Amino acid sequence: MLDRLGISAGIEAVYWAMVEHPTWNVDELATSLDVPETVVHDAFSTLADQALITPSPGQEGTLRSVSLRLGLLALLHQAEQQTITQQAKLLAARASVLAHAASHDTHRGREEIVRLEGADTVWERLTEHACTASESVMTLTTGRAMPPGTIETARTLTRIALSRGVTIRHIYQECTLDDARSRAHAELMAEQGEQSRVMSEAPVRMTVVDRKFALIPIGPGPRRGALEIRGSSLVSTLCLLFDLLWEKSREFPRSANTDRDGLNDQTVAILRLLRQGRTDEAIGRQLQLSERTVRRIVRDLMRRLDAKSRFQAGVEVALRRWI
Incomplete structure (x- = not known):
């Protein structure tokens, strides 16, 4: 049953055995399933990454299966997110291909696709839109960081x-948002009234104005310029893409309340999961963060604790009674 959700038959067998016999140890599971103990241990690793098993709070060093309902729902959610991401990428690719094809189609009305050459021309056009838009502006920002000039404009x-x-x-x-300058900009704009959300993977950069005009970049950087799409079915496709991503993205993480140790709720949650032996990937999945973000937070904590290893960091956390 779970093979459709990325769980192999062997690992699924271990999972169901744990569900049906929660007190069994590795030896008992291996004997029942007629497999080597190494197979059971490998299955434990995969099941832990999928958040289907967790350290038992009552028995140190033992694992137990999570609630059957919660575990399967988590797998379904992950599969749904992968499908949504793929659908978004296909929509973005379709819009990009059609836009570029239309820009070279001599039989199509030239007023539908306008090529804006260079970053200055793009920003001038965006300024016009900011001054004339009557209803809405929808923006999708991608990349490792927003250039300083882009942030100011x-x-x-x-x-x-x-x-x-x-x-x-x-x-x-x-x-x-891993970039400090970009995150500070996003937080400031959110405070001033921008409705903001975050997603792990965004398929294309774009800005849509009043659901009538759409600007998509010609290349990976802003210097080459952009294509402005006007009042065509391509704009409708991009609006559909944005609405889909908006519904499936999560709320922008505003600055969380911090305690007397300077820890916010997100950091405390990560520390608790680390103490349970969760991997960065499993923590990210449970807290809806990317593995990259989890690694960054853990790295910052280790630097703050002056710890050379995660074990040493855990000892320091316990000594300081942070959690």
Whole structure:
């Protein structure tokens, strides 16, 4: 049954045996399933990564299966997210291909696709939109970081649009917010009225104005310019893509409340899961963070604790009674 969710038959057999016999140890599981103990241990590793088993709070050093309902729902959610991501990528690819094809189609009305050459031309056009938009601006930002010049210009244009009562919805790719300057910008814009969300993978950079105009970059960087799509079915496709991603993305993580040790709720949750022996991947899945973000937070904690290993960090956390 679980093979459709990425769990092999051998690992599934171990899982169901744990569900039916929660007190069995490795030896008993291996004997019952007629497999070597190494197979059971390997299955434990996979099941822990999938958050289907967890350390038993009552018996140190032992594992137990999580609630059957919660475990299977977590697997289904992961499969659904992968499907949604793939669907979003296909929609983005379709819109990009059609836009570029249309820009070279001499039989199509030239007013539908306009090529904006260079970053200055793009920003001038975005300024016009900020000053004339009547309803909404939807933006999808990708990449490792927002360039400083882009941040300053985006900040100005966002304030102009917000001051005119325009609704701004912005989806940030998670890795973009790993950059301190980009995150500070996103937090400031959220405080000033921008509706912000985050997703682990964003398929394409774009800005859609009033659901009538869409700008998508010509290349990976802003220097080459952008294609502006006007009032065509391509804009509708991009709007559909954005709405889909908006529904499946998560709320922008505002600055969390910190305790007297300077720990926010997210950091405390990561520390608790680390003490349970969870991997970065399993922690990210449970807290809806990317593995990269979890690694960054753990690395910052180790630096703060002056710890050379995770074990040493765990000892320091216990000594300081952080959790």
